[in-house]
Amino acid sequence: MESFAGLVFANLDTEALPLGDQTGGFLDDLTSAAAKIDDLVRVESYEVSVAANWKTILDNNHECYHCSVNHPTLMKIVDYDSKARWSDDGITFTHGVERMLVDNGAYDIGTTLEQEAMFGYIWPTTVPLVFPGSPSLFIFHLIPTGPETTIERWDFLLGHEEPSGQERRLMNYIKNVLVAEDVRLCENVQQGLHSRGYTQGRFVVDRNNVNFSEHHVHFFQKMVRDALAEDKSCHSAEQRHLPS
Template structure:
């Protein structure tokens, strides 16, 4: 069924294949409730979703829970060492089985005590031995896909989804280049932010440094902006710079680590960003979780060599939490207000031939993924070409 808000509307300029020629997505894509609802099934129920870290699943029985919109799932370390993922719901009357994260010997429903093993098999259900024809095998937990990359654990509700590694070819190698000790990282802390902005505004903001000189003076002092480049590839994009301008920046003070660089970041479709700061080994994730058309919950998880950060890593974490995040949140909340203005609908991507640190081509890459996932028709030229193409050929 066609959703009218997805089509080119009067007053819309085209969203095209070329970022240098394209206008941005129309403003309604950031606040229309119909689009927000469509995103659930078209994007999130079929994409790889960050669920946690292997250090939180260190031994059999360790589990983490996460919600993909309204779909509650959990990942558990099975007795054979494998990671298993399931919908977090008892097959008796629908009560949620687990909450938060932790460790258990058996997965027991708090409602009627139906119990499951780590393979999702129903092992105990009181009084069901008196039910004729009752078969425990008919009430196993429903599985979800699970994959791990650099210690990060992902789930996918689509059992037929293309493997994460195939969709993000090259990402793991890039992360290991900037953090060779990534396999030794452990969970340290989670910082949470409630932002009055659509999730896509936050992603757009991450994907360009056109705003960095005006909005992030400490970040610009930390990062060598002349070497900062954004590169797009499949379902991810990288945003990295060369050697830091100084180890005594106004952001924080550090000593050079295993790799000499100023900053490395990645966007992973649909709603995850990965950060590595210079200095001692570290990696963090910042996940943008939609909480309505105009609101997003952000979780930033930090992974470092030990659960307790060193003084240098603590300074980096404080800078992120107390300086950079508030700067970005203020920008994005203002953009969300502006997108509803009757005086705005679309802008242009600022893209240069060199794809410099100021270029917004990675924003176009993300918005193109959104447009394609939703099946939106925003380019009359491509639609005309498709209509004119002979039968049996592609446009």
């Protein structure tokens, strides 16, 4: 168990490497992106049930190819088209995105901007999100509850316990608009995976244009494949009574 910026990370693997050894520069990037991260306090938590496999949800989370169609308001808040930067390091990735319009129809970013946007990921099921505006950090965890059902557990962290009007609008926007848009999309994708016409997808990859590139979906699916292969080799070794 390790703590970072008030967050507690647990790994049940007794052979697990330290968090910093697995995450490269990610924790530094998160500290830079989320203003006053050490002082943030949790002001709200809630859960969302999604009729989709947890990997379907993360496939969606790992690309913004769907954003301009699925999240028209988000695209007025952040400039994914020309200014998004990305990194992947160990078991993490980031998309760093500059803010766009102060007057964007979702929430008031404010003129004294204290942080830009950074959308991150920590394998396997943790998604930290930084939105433009006052100091804040939003994190959701995925809890698989069945082959086609998942619970998203959201935690909203702010610089103080009583949200301002602007912060309340941001939280309402994430909960009622952004998350709802992705839940609808993921549930449709999950249904589509049952189609007889579906066999295997293709990735759209252009690392210079993270606004539509799916290289982080590939990044994620490789980790899933490696974890399953490792699990399979452990089980077969146990069955043969060999050391795993």
